[in-house]
Amino acid sequence: MRWGAALAVLAALAGYLTVQYLAGGGGAPRCRVVAGHGGGKSYEFTPEQTENAATISAVGTTRGLPERAVTIALATALQESGLHNLGHGDRDSLGLFQQRPSQGWGTKRQIMDPAYAAGAFYDRLVEVPGYAKLPLTVAAQRVQRSGFPRAYARHEPDARVLATALTGRSAAALTCEGRPAPTPDGGPDAVRAALVRDFGRDVLRPAAAQVRASVTATPATAGRGARDAHAAVTVPVPRGAPSGGTRREGWELAHWAVANSSALHIAKVSYAGREWSRDGYADEWRTVGRPRQGAGVGDDAKNGGAAAGGSGAKVVRIATGD
Template identity: 65%
Template structure:
């Protein structure tokens, strides 16, 4: 059999090099997709489960958890029902992967990929998750009968996306998140509580927890109710125990303009909010209604804490 001509060998060599380069490019692209979805190299470290035994679950990152908690707090703060929160979370999952990104198609920005050129606000406003969520809800409530519409239809009437059907695939996960973060599903959201380091690290301690609560829930979350510390009535805002690390957050029945929520639902919303923010704010323990979550514990489960199950306050222990 005759030897291949030199030109043939060169052509084969080029094809092999091209193939190898293509494989490397695909690997890099796959890595970037994973980074986009999970938000980091360590992968998800939070988990939400169904309130019923054997139900579905969803894993996500601490960054996604913080943003989901903010979106939920803004919605319930406006007295909106759980369905509105589900629609908002599914939209943000599709548009940004629940990440507050500073880029997108044309001038799209933030959690909902809102566009300054389309009147959604300035770039600085849109990159504020609280503002962005508020703008989404402001448009959603103008959609007639949005609670009864298919999620894709309701989201599309706000977003005007080129891919309206894409929202549907996120509805199950958004529903789990909404149930936990509105407090209707108790003790269902956990994180491992790994502390953020480097550039991602933020201010920590009781003052940081209080600032974050005001950011998401408004000042009413701290100032509308007094609490008991050491057997004596303490004035608002939410007090810090003598150890200088525990924030005792009073729980009041939450009655919004369009939705009535029970005392325990409000309490579980605040408790799950604290767990969702545990990495960013270095929260080590959250206690509510006779259950306790501890950062770094096995499976980060909510465990029985003993006692009578006080539902009047959420207690948050921060790192020093």
């Protein structure tokens, strides 16, 4: 009888795990962000959490806000919603930051838009005098007016690591693995729309100091139409002096693409001689091509992994496909 009971429990557990996997629960693909250059502490998030975090970061950097502002926003969203876009909460609280329509944060529809919600949070954060120098929990509390003001501090370590990756300060620091989401939202058009959603319309305009995107096709799919597998969006990186030995804007865009890989059916992201591939090596960024002349592997990594001639640091290439 004991053996029979044990087998029944195991069967029930197996059935539960199978349902969770098929439903995108416990078996859902995972994303991982690593502190520093790969030797530091790592944190895991779901694709939904990572996508929302990438939106929060993009909205902040597009406004010209410092990394500290992004860290505060991410820690706040981790505490308020776990980086999930919730349609419910205490009283009329909604969304990533649990903002309340009755308190002037916007309409329900607006608050449920992650880009709008992030912008509304930043609008109030920048009104806090000296917010960047305040303890994170103090800055967040002056925006949120929470009943648990000290709770934000516990999310600061993972928020800081997320911010360094999503703002592009850490190179090749974010990976995601797993299958595309069961949605029709893939393809170059969806990638372009999401870029505009998070970075604003200027992300698609050709300008010396702005990002521009254009759709091309890989040799394997040329002539089959933009909606075919592995069509690509090529995003030129803004010209400017590298920051800390890497081009922050480039790695910001590359990490954003990986963070959105499940929702947008992104199969491969390439930047600065490094490549992430959902089907090949989803848990790492691999060096591709040849390092530029005179640069060893170590130098190549320190400089963002620029490919031969440095051309790899000029564009982020996003290939889509199921």
